[in-house]
Amino acid sequence: MKKDHKDVSMAVIRRLPKYHRRLKELMEKDVTRISSKELSGMIGFTASQIRQDLNCFGGFGQQGYGYDVSELYTEISRILGLTEHYNTVIVGAGNLGQAIANYSNFEKKGFHVLALFEKNPRLIGLKIRDVPVLDIDELEEFAKNKSVDIGVICTNSENAQDVADQLVKLPVKAVWNFAPVDIILPENIVQENVHLSDSLFVISYLLKMQRDEQQNP
Amino acid sequence: MKKDHKDVSMAVIRRLPKYHRRLKELMEKDVTRISSKELSGMIGFTASQIRQDLNCFGGFGQQGYGYDVSELYTEISRILGLTEHYNTVIVGAGNLGQAIANYSNFEKKGFHVLALFEKNPRLIGLKIRDVPVLDIDELEEFAKNKSVDIGVICTNSENAQDVADQLVKLPVKAVWNFAPVDIILPENIVQENVHLSDSLFVISYLLKMQRDEQQNP
DNA sequence: TAGATTGTTAATCGATTAACAATC
DNA sequence: TAGATTGTTAATCGATTAACAATC
Incomplete structure (x- = not known):
């Protein structure tokens, strides 16, 4: 079940476009998976914050593996409403x-x-x-x-x-x-x-x- | 003595341009004084926050009176470095x-x-x-x-x-x-x-x- | 002076970070 | 299985709000 739009703070929402942008870049580099720690290194948020942010909307990762870049990108696109016209x-x-x-x-x-x-x-x-x-x-x-x-x-x-x-x-x-x-x-x-x-x-x-x-x- | 640039948080700094803008508008309407409470009403921050923000840089107000619009505008211009080229x-x-x-x-x-x-x-x-x-x-x-x-x-x-x-x-x-x-x-x-x-x-x-x-x- | 409003300290609230059990 | 890394709870930090004594 996808939890969306509970009462997510604006601080979190304003970080979403940055995740979106970075994941796009990763896809273009053919990176298929990424851990919160690796993402932290390139995006400048703490790994903890990244996991907290994403978990406002659902558990998109997998323990011991990390996140599927393409899947996460799609999810964030959907969360941001970029699948709409x-x-x-x-x-x-x-x-x-x-x-x-x-x-x-x-x-x-x-x-x-x-x-x-x-x-x-x-x-x-x-x-x-x-x-x-x-x-x-x-x-x-x-x-x-x-x-x-x-x-x-x-x-x-x-x-x-x-x-x-x-x-x-x-x-x-x-x-x-x-x-x-x-x-x-x-x-x-x-x-x-x-x-x-x-x-x-x-x-x-x-x-x-x-x-x-x-x-x- | 003017205290400037101690370690003022970015949250405060990003509000300064808005004060600047609103004070300009007040000057154009020939308003000469304003209390934190009045300013709160028009700017949407709490009066308490306004006083806190301004006091990061110095005591620009006067008890029982409020703030001199023109003086405060000048001070914020200076704080923002808008007196420089x-x-x-x-x-x-x-x-x-x-x-x-x-x-x-x-x-x-x-x-x-x-x-x-x-x-x-x-x-x-x-x-x-x-x-x-x-x-x-x-x-x-x-x-x-x-x-x-x-x-x-x-x-x-x-x-x-x-x-x-x-x-x-x-x-x-x-x-x-x-x-x-x-x-x-x-x-x-x-x-x-x-x-x-x-x-x-x-x-x-x-x-x-x-x-x-x-x-x- | 009395009333108003600041400057400032204390209390609260929210957001970030740390920790760790769950689990892939 | 063992190692890695998440999801989530608890602890910390910082920012906002409330309160009030100082004072114009």
Whole structure:
């Protein structure tokens, strides 16, 4: 029996994509089995943590043997929901929106981009890898009779909340926000923020720390 | 006396940019003072956590009053090192590299993009907001006599480690990696990864969970 | 001054690590 | 079988929350 989604902590969930990535690499190297200890060596988590993490979802290993790489990869793919298909729309067809639309790996994993939406007339009408850039005013009409799972916000901060509200009305089930603001969404909508500046500011902090340490050792 | 950088946990550090962002918003609304309780209401951390976080770096508040918004903003900017100037180079001038080069907010915060580097001849010679796109083979020569603080990797996975190695040789002090692989760097180099697919996969997981819950309530 | 709110210590909670019996 | 390694429970560690005296 597969136990899934009990109440697994977000800390564990955020490690799953890394397992997924590493197992993929192992498969490409034709490694067929791996122990938690070996995996620990390459992934940087303790062997204990790896076993704990995996056991949130089921016993995928075998005592005395370890884990079958291919099987574990398949399981984690399933746990992450990568065996499903998702329809997405991207709002904002600037460089970032285009970058995401162009990222063919997402398509491979089942994330299909239906269209990009823009207000800049220069961009409307373009095609990004066969995906049309449409007028933002057409969004509501476009989404009728379609099931849109994920809305991606690639606009500037000023428009992000407006766009979020429009997406919620479609409705979408999740919002992937790249604008550097904290948008407000209904509780039941999955929200994931990618605040690039936060990440850059952490670099800045760490560089400053390093500099200070060199001065006062 | 300002206590900085003792051994503040990464959990705290990763919250700092969010304080920074919210305080900016408050300043724009001409709010001059705020209590940890009020801030808690808008930012979603407990008041207790906010006070704990800030006290890692010093006592910026005043009993009975709260915090001076503008002063706290300035302090957090300083703690994050945003009062410094950083030179950056971006390797990979595709949509993502261009998006980052175009992001004028970074420039405002002191992150100056010296140049982008590309191997695709169609892109070499372009200018992104006055920033030239140069041949990747010119990187080493270009960096001579220049102090490059941050190298940004916007290439595909295949080239990411090579590029990282080149950046380390320049040298750079930090690597900001957008390729969906785990690159290996010397210990003393600051590394920050933005794995977009990880973020998307977490959305996928949460959507799947939500679906499952609706079926087995 | 009285009221409000911090800074800080103590208590709780949760996540990570260690240990080991189960078992392949 | 003996050796290896898991799954799982217990111990530890760290982070968050609660409480309250200090003080503006």
